[in-house]
Amino acid sequence: MLEYLLSFLILTGATLTFIGSLGLLRLKDFYMRLHGPTKATTLGVGSLLIASALFFSSRNAGISLHEILITVFLVITAPVSAHLLAKAALHLNLHSFAKMPVKSTKGEEGADDDAMDTQTPEEKSSSSDTHVPRKPV
Amino acid sequence: MLDSVIPIALGLVTAAVAMSFWRLMCGPSMPDRILALDTLYINTIALLMLLGIHLGSALFFEAALLIALMGFIGTVALCKYLLRGDIIE
Numbered sequence: 685m686l687e688y689l690l691s692f693l694i695l696t697g698a699t700l701t702f703i704g705s706l707g708l709l710r711l712k713d714f715y716m717r718l719h720g721p722t723k724a725t726t727l728g729v730g731s732l733l734i735a736s737a738l739f740f741s742s743r744n745a746g747i748s749l750h751e752i753l754i755t756v757f758l759v760i761t762a763p764v765s766a767h768l769l770a771k772a773a774l775h776l777n778l779h780s781f782a783k784m785p786v787k788s789t790k791g792e793e794g795a796d797d798d799a800m801d802t803q804t805p806e807e808k809s810s811s812s813d814t815h816v817p818r819k820p821v
Numbered sequence: 822m823l824d825s826v827i828p829i830a831l832g833l834v835t836a837a838v839a840m841s842f843w844r845l846m847c848g849p850s851m852p853d854r855i856l857a858l859d860t861l862y863i864n865t866i867a868l869l870m871l872l873g874i875h876l877g878s879a880l881f882f883e884a885a886l887l888i889a890l891m892g893f894i895g896t897v898a899l900c901k902y903l904l905r906g907d908i909i910e
Contacts, residue, residue, distance in 0.1 A: 691826040694871070698830035701867050705837035708844050708860055714853055721841070721860040729867045736870045740879060750882035754866065754889055761893040765859055768900035773852040775904050 686742055693735035700728030713781045714773050722766040730755055827875045834871060838864045855899045862892035 707720025737751040841864060845857035866885045873881035898908050 687822050691822050694823075694826055694830045694874070697867065698833040698871070701864060702833040702837045705840040705860060705864065708857060709840040714850060714856075717844075717853065718856060721856065721863070725860055725863045725867075729863055729870075732867050732870045736874055739874050743877070748879070750879070750886070751870075754882065754886055757886070757889050757893075758863070758866070761889070762863075765893060765896040765900070768897060768904075769852050769856055769859070772855070772900045772903040773850075776850065776852065778850055778852065 686738065690735050690739055693731050693738070697728045697730075697732035697735065700724045700731070702728075704728060714778045715770070715780055715782070718766060718769060718773070722762055726758060726762045729758060733758075823874075827871060831868070831871055831875070834864060834867050838868065851903055852900075855896060855903075858899075859892065859896050862888055 701724070704721040704724030707724065708717050711717045711720060733751040733755045737748055740748040740751075838861065841857050841860040845854055845861060848854045848857055865888055869881045869885045869888070873879065901908050
């Protein structure tokens with residue numbers, strides 16, 4: 685019974701880790717890429733660590749607490765590093781596929797849309813460049 | 822059951838390591854590379870855990886804990902460098 689539970693946890697953890705790295709490889713935008721591994725990899729490594737804790741607790745007499753330490757450390761540090769990465773990307777003005785928010789005043793709406801339309805091909809042409817100046821909102 | 826599951830899981834996690842290494846090599850911007858490095862060390866922790874279960878040895882936990890600690894410090898230092906241009910002000 686315990687072996688089936690361990691196998692399920694190990695397969696789930698390895699599959700989630702794989703999906704997280706696949707998202708890192710395949711998604712188009714830095715902000716989408718940030719979304720993939722910071723969630724899936726933490727959950728995958730968490731279930732692998734739970735499986736390891738169950739395995740070594742059933743094998744030895746005492747409860748093994750090393751995995752709990754690593755899990756707590758990863759769960760605390762993953763949001764901090766994701767937040768810092770997002771701050772660094774916003775600081776560098778990385779290219780994003782999401783639309784910029786448009787000012788919702790009545791008279792200038794058409795002018796704003798035109799300005800956005802003229803700016804979009806520039807951003808697309810230099811999509812790999814890191815220093816695309818953004819239009820202030 | 823466990824002996825047949827662990828090689829599959831090892832293969833999946835190794836493929837994850839290879840994919841994040843690919844993003845580390847050809848990522849178009851600096852935060853992409855830092856994110857790939859972050860994912861790479863988390864995948865390495867998963868690989869060490871699987872190897873510990875496979876070999877039945879509890880010696881890998883200290884290595885995994887050290888990798889987690891040093892990887893987090895490295896990520897924070899690189900992000901601070903990108904944000905401020907300096908690490909210790």
